[in-house]
Amino acid sequence: NAGVMQNPRHLVRRRGQEARLRCSPMKGHSHVYWYRQLPEEGLKFMVYLQKENIIDESGMPKERFSAEFPKEGPSILRIQQVVRGDSAAYFCASSPKTMNTEAFFGQGTRLTVV
Protein backbone atom coordinates (compact mmCIF):
# COMPACT_ATOMS: atom_id res chain seq x y z
CA ASN A 1 0.00 0.00 0.00
CA ALA A 2 1.80 3.06 -1.26
CA GLY A 3 1.97 6.05 1.00
CA VAL A 4 1.04 9.62 0.17
CA MET A 5 2.77 10.53 -3.07
CA GLN A 6 3.76 14.08 -3.86
CA ASN A 7 5.37 15.36 -7.00
CA PRO A 8 7.54 16.94 -7.92
CA ARG A 9 9.90 16.70 -4.95
CA HIS A 10 11.66 19.88 -6.00
CA LEU A 11 10.27 22.69 -8.11
CA VAL A 12 12.03 25.84 -9.23
CA ARG A 13 10.00 28.70 -10.63
CA ARG A 14 10.83 32.23 -11.67
CA ARG A 15 8.88 35.07 -10.15
CA GLY A 16 5.56 35.45 -11.93
CA GLN A 17 5.30 31.85 -13.11
CA GLU A 18 2.75 29.30 -11.95
CA ALA A 19 3.54 26.38 -9.65
CA ARG A 20 1.46 23.20 -9.60
CA LEU A 21 1.97 20.73 -6.79
CA ARG A 22 0.38 17.30 -6.93
CA CYS A 23 -0.67 14.94 -4.20
CA SER A 24 -2.04 11.41 -4.46
CA PRO A 25 -3.48 10.31 -1.12
CA MET A 26 -3.12 6.85 0.34
CA LYS A 27 -5.48 4.27 -1.09
CA GLY A 28 -8.83 4.49 0.62
CA HIS A 29 -8.25 7.98 1.99
CA SER A 30 -10.73 10.62 0.93
CA HIS A 31 -9.49 13.48 3.13
CA VAL A 32 -6.57 15.59 1.94
CA TYR A 33 -4.79 18.39 3.75
CA TRP A 34 -2.12 20.80 2.50
CA TYR A 35 0.43 22.33 4.83
CA ARG A 36 3.25 24.79 4.26
CA GLN A 37 6.51 24.94 6.17
CA LEU A 38 8.46 28.14 5.80
CA PRO A 39 12.16 28.10 6.71
CA GLU A 40 12.70 27.84 10.47
CA GLU A 41 8.96 27.56 11.12
CA GLY A 42 6.41 24.87 11.90
CA LEU A 43 3.74 23.39 9.69
CA LYS A 44 0.96 25.81 8.83
CA PHE A 45 -2.43 24.51 7.72
CA MET A 46 -3.55 25.76 4.33
CA VAL A 47 -6.57 23.82 3.09
CA TYR A 48 -8.63 20.70 3.75
CA LEU A 49 -10.42 18.94 0.91
CA GLN A 50 -12.60 15.95 0.36
CA LYS A 51 -13.38 14.59 -3.08
CA GLU A 52 -14.62 17.49 -5.23
CA ASN A 53 -15.14 19.70 -2.18
CA ILE A 54 -13.12 22.30 -0.32
CA ILE A 55 -14.05 21.89 3.34
CA ASP A 56 -11.78 24.45 4.98
CA GLU A 57 -9.49 26.91 3.22
CA SER A 58 -8.99 29.21 6.18
CA GLY A 59 -5.19 28.91 5.98
CA MET A 60 -4.90 29.65 2.31
CA PRO A 61 -3.86 33.14 1.12
CA LYS A 62 -6.86 34.80 -0.52
CA GLU A 63 -5.04 35.58 -3.74
CA ARG A 64 -2.94 33.49 -6.12
CA PHE A 65 -3.49 30.20 -4.25
CA SER A 66 -6.09 27.57 -5.11
CA ALA A 67 -6.60 23.89 -4.46
CA GLU A 68 -8.72 21.13 -5.87
CA PHE A 69 -9.32 17.44 -5.32
CA PRO A 70 -11.19 16.13 -8.34
CA LYS A 71 -13.24 12.99 -8.48
CA GLU A 72 -10.47 11.35 -10.46
CA GLY A 73 -6.80 12.08 -10.09
CA PRO A 74 -4.58 13.76 -7.54
CA SER A 75 -5.18 16.82 -5.46
CA ILE A 76 -3.56 19.92 -6.93
CA LEU A 77 -2.27 22.98 -5.10
CA ARG A 78 -1.84 25.80 -7.58
CA ILE A 79 0.12 28.99 -6.95
CA GLN A 80 -0.18 31.66 -9.61
CA GLN A 81 2.33 34.44 -10.18
CA VAL A 82 4.75 33.11 -7.60
CA VAL A 83 6.82 35.46 -5.47
CA ARG A 84 10.00 34.84 -3.46
CA GLY A 85 7.97 34.57 -0.27
CA ASP A 86 6.23 31.47 -1.64
CA SER A 87 9.49 29.53 -1.35
CA ALA A 88 8.78 26.80 1.18
CA ALA A 89 8.18 23.10 1.64
CA TYR A 90 4.60 22.13 0.87
CA PHE A 91 3.32 18.96 2.47
CA CYS A 92 0.22 17.00 1.66
CA ALA A 93 -1.42 14.64 4.13
CA SER A 94 -4.31 12.24 3.87
CA SER A 95 -6.54 10.46 6.34
CA PRO A 96 -9.23 7.78 6.09
CA LYS A 97 -11.76 9.61 8.20
CA THR A 98 -12.30 13.03 9.57
CA MET A 99 -12.39 12.63 13.32
CA ASN A 100 -9.77 11.57 15.85
CA THR A 101 -7.33 10.04 13.47
CA GLU A 102 -3.78 10.57 12.38
CA ALA A 103 -2.95 12.02 9.01
CA PHE A 104 -0.21 10.49 6.88
CA PHE A 105 2.17 12.86 5.16
CA GLY A 106 3.93 12.79 1.85
CA GLN A 107 7.59 13.64 1.35
CA GLY A 108 6.75 17.19 0.41
CA THR A 109 7.49 19.48 -2.51
CA ARG A 110 10.20 22.04 -1.99
CA LEU A 111 9.35 25.12 -4.02
CA THR A 112 12.09 27.61 -4.76
CA VAL A 113 11.20 30.89 -6.43
CA VAL A 114 14.13 32.62 -8.11
Place this chain on the structure above:
Amino acid sequence: DQQVKQNSPSLSVQEGRISILNCDYTNSMFDYFLWYKKYPAEGPTFLISISSIKDKNEDGRFTVFLNKSAKHLSLHIVPSQPGDSAVYFCAASGDYGGATNKLIFGTGTLLAVQP
Protein backbone atom coordinates in the same frame (compact mmCIF):
# COMPACT_ATOMS: atom_id res chain seq x y z
CA ASP B 1 -2.33 33.22 17.38
CA GLN B 2 -0.33 30.09 18.17
CA GLN B 3 -2.82 27.60 19.58
CA VAL B 4 -0.24 24.84 20.00
CA LYS B 5 3.07 25.82 21.53
CA GLN B 6 6.36 24.04 21.89
CA ASN B 7 8.46 26.42 23.93
CA SER B 8 11.72 24.53 23.67
CA PRO B 9 13.18 24.85 20.20
CA SER B 10 15.85 22.27 20.97
CA LEU B 11 16.77 19.54 23.43
CA SER B 12 19.98 17.55 23.85
CA VAL B 13 19.98 14.19 25.65
CA GLN B 14 22.51 11.44 26.23
CA GLU B 15 21.91 8.07 24.62
CA GLY B 16 20.07 5.74 26.99
CA ARG B 17 18.52 8.55 29.03
CA ILE B 18 14.96 9.83 28.91
CA SER B 19 13.88 12.53 26.47
CA ILE B 20 10.91 14.66 27.52
CA LEU B 21 9.33 16.92 24.95
CA ASN B 22 6.64 19.34 26.04
CA CYS B 23 3.66 20.93 24.37
CA ASP B 24 1.02 23.39 25.55
CA TYR B 25 -2.26 24.29 23.90
CA THR B 26 -4.81 27.03 24.37
CA ASN B 27 -7.95 25.83 22.61
CA SER B 28 -10.16 23.85 25.00
CA MET B 29 -12.01 22.36 22.00
CA PHE B 30 -9.01 20.22 21.10
CA ASP B 31 -9.77 16.60 21.91
CA TYR B 32 -7.16 14.61 20.02
CA PHE B 33 -3.42 15.07 20.23
CA LEU B 34 -0.59 13.64 18.19
CA TRP B 35 3.18 13.62 17.98
CA TYR B 36 5.04 13.54 14.69
CA LYS B 37 8.72 13.07 14.00
CA LYS B 38 10.42 14.75 11.07
CA TYR B 39 13.82 14.22 9.50
CA PRO B 40 15.28 16.89 7.20
CA ALA B 41 13.92 16.83 3.65
CA GLU B 42 11.25 14.28 4.58
CA GLY B 43 7.61 14.46 5.52
CA PRO B 44 6.44 14.17 9.13
CA THR B 45 5.93 10.62 10.37
CA PHE B 46 3.19 9.81 12.83
CA LEU B 47 4.49 8.56 16.19
CA ILE B 48 1.76 8.33 18.78
CA SER B 49 -1.57 9.90 19.66
CA ILE B 50 -3.89 10.33 22.59
CA SER B 51 -7.56 11.09 22.95
CA SER B 52 -8.75 13.60 25.53
CA ILE B 53 -10.59 10.82 27.39
CA LYS B 54 -7.23 9.35 28.37
CA ASP B 55 -4.27 10.74 30.27
CA LYS B 56 -1.61 8.34 29.06
CA ASN B 57 -0.85 6.27 26.00
CA GLU B 58 2.17 4.05 25.58
CA ASP B 59 3.75 2.47 22.52
CA GLY B 60 7.10 0.82 23.03
CA ARG B 61 9.68 3.42 23.97
CA PHE B 62 7.20 6.26 23.44
CA THR B 63 4.68 7.46 26.01
CA VAL B 64 2.43 10.48 25.71
CA PHE B 65 0.93 12.09 28.80
CA LEU B 66 -2.02 14.48 28.71
CA ASN B 67 -2.93 16.93 31.47
CA LYS B 68 -6.19 18.51 30.36
CA SER B 69 -6.53 20.87 33.30
CA ALA B 70 -3.12 22.34 32.52
CA LYS B 71 -3.65 22.07 28.74
CA HIS B 72 -0.31 20.34 28.54
CA LEU B 73 1.01 17.20 26.96
CA SER B 74 4.41 15.61 26.87
CA LEU B 75 6.20 12.90 24.95
CA HIS B 76 8.61 10.66 26.81
CA ILE B 77 11.17 8.61 24.92
CA VAL B 78 13.04 6.06 26.96
CA PRO B 79 15.66 4.93 26.38
CA SER B 80 16.68 7.57 23.85
CA GLN B 81 18.66 6.41 20.83
CA PRO B 82 20.78 8.38 18.34
CA GLY B 83 18.25 7.50 15.61
CA ASP B 84 15.65 9.45 17.56
CA SER B 85 17.44 12.67 16.64
CA ALA B 86 14.89 14.65 14.63
CA VAL B 87 12.38 17.47 14.92
CA TYR B 88 9.31 16.51 16.94
CA PHE B 89 6.02 18.24 16.28
CA CYS B 90 3.06 18.26 18.60
CA ALA B 91 -0.35 18.53 16.88
CA ALA B 92 -3.92 18.87 18.02
CA SER B 93 -7.36 18.62 16.50
CA GLY B 94 -10.95 18.97 17.58
CA ASP B 95 -14.50 19.51 16.49
CA TYR B 96 -14.29 23.27 16.65
CA GLY B 97 -16.77 25.25 14.65
CA GLY B 98 -18.00 22.17 12.82
CA ALA B 99 -15.93 23.01 9.77
CA THR B 100 -12.99 20.71 9.90
CA ASN B 101 -10.82 18.35 11.81
CA LYS B 102 -7.55 19.80 10.63
CA LEU B 103 -4.41 19.27 12.65
CA ILE B 104 -2.85 22.34 14.23
CA PHE B 105 0.89 21.98 14.70
CA GLY B 106 3.36 23.43 17.13
CA THR B 107 6.64 24.91 15.94
CA GLY B 108 8.65 21.79 16.74
CA THR B 109 11.48 20.77 19.04
CA LEU B 110 14.79 19.60 17.64
CA LEU B 111 15.95 16.59 19.65
CA ALA B 112 19.62 15.64 19.53
CA VAL B 113 20.56 12.34 21.16
CA GLN B 114 24.27 12.22 21.86
CA PRO B 115 26.00 8.83 21.63
